[in-house]
Every structure is written in structure tokens, then in C-alpha cells.
Amino acid sequence: MKNSVLEELLPEVEQEVAVKEQVSKEHKIVLFNDEVNTFDHVIDMLVATCDHTPIQAEQCSLIVHYKGKCDVKTGDYDDLKPRCSALLEGGLTAEIQ
Template sequence: MAMEKTFSPKPVEDRQVEKDVLVQEPSKVILFNDEVHTFEEVIDQLIKAIRCDTAKAEALTWEVHSAGKAAVFEGTMDECVLVSGVLEEIALHTQIEV
């Protein structure tokens, strides 16, 4: 009777592996009131920028008008840059906050 050899790998040493993890804080797009754009222009641009319904865009526009500014979008920095860019297509004044 032949003896079978079994393969037994040597245990691998435990290693600490450090990973750099980029944690992004949520960013916000702030839209400021101005005396140049009509409500309709702002509503239309908000719908285009954040892909919301008319009721949401109207509520945000009213908040901007009443308070002077409002956070109209929250997301990653990349998303906020895109949203801000769409709003600024018609020269709306925005700011991104982290």
C-alpha cells in the first residue's frame, strides 16, 4: 500500500495592510437670490440642474427669494460641481460648501 503525500501549505504571516480611504464629506450647493432672474427662469434651471419636479423647484426658489439663499442640492463634490455649473449657465450665483 502506497502512502499518499498531502500538501500542507505553510501559513502566511498576518500582515497589517493600511489602506488610504478617501472619505468625502457631503457638499452642498448654495443658491443666492438676485434681482435679475425671474421665478420662472430659476425654477426651470433648478429642474434642469437637480432633476426635480416643478413643486420642489418652486419651493426651493421661494426659499431662496425669502431667505436670500438656500441649499438646493447635497451630494459629492463632483455632483455639486456639475449642479453648480448648470445653475451658472444662466448666471445664477452659487457657492459650494463642504
């Protein structure tokens, strides 16, 4: 009896989740490596603009250095746009994807 009730509700739940996924497209700021900025500057910028902890910012800076890029912040486009602009104004190479 329990399984039949669950089976009846499952398609409805799956449909609701699919609709929510389509509505909330999440964007991300991608930070790229460069040969100009110091680790300290990158860390300071991530703490100031992306609300990173110093350790999180340090880890992101190392990923950028060794991998060439790193997703540093995810969220709504309207929240990310001023953050990305601040990173760019600080001399970093970043974009919203």
C-alpha cells in the same frame, strides 16, 4: 445577559459610524437671491440641473427669495460641480460649500 452583549458591541458600532462620517463629507450647492432672474427661470434651471420636481424647485425659489439663500442639492463634490457650473452659466448665483 442581553444587555451585556449589547454593551460590548456598542463601542464598536459607535466607532464604525464615526469613521464613516469622516470619510463621506457631503457638499451642497447653495443658491443665492438676486434681483435679475425670474421665478420661472430659477424653477426651470433647478428642474433641469438639480433633478428637482417643479414643486420642489418652486419651494426652493421661494426660500431663496425670502431668506436670501437655499441649499438646493447635496452630494459628492464631483456630482455637484457640473450642476453648479450649469446654474452659473444660466445666470444664477450659486456656490458649492
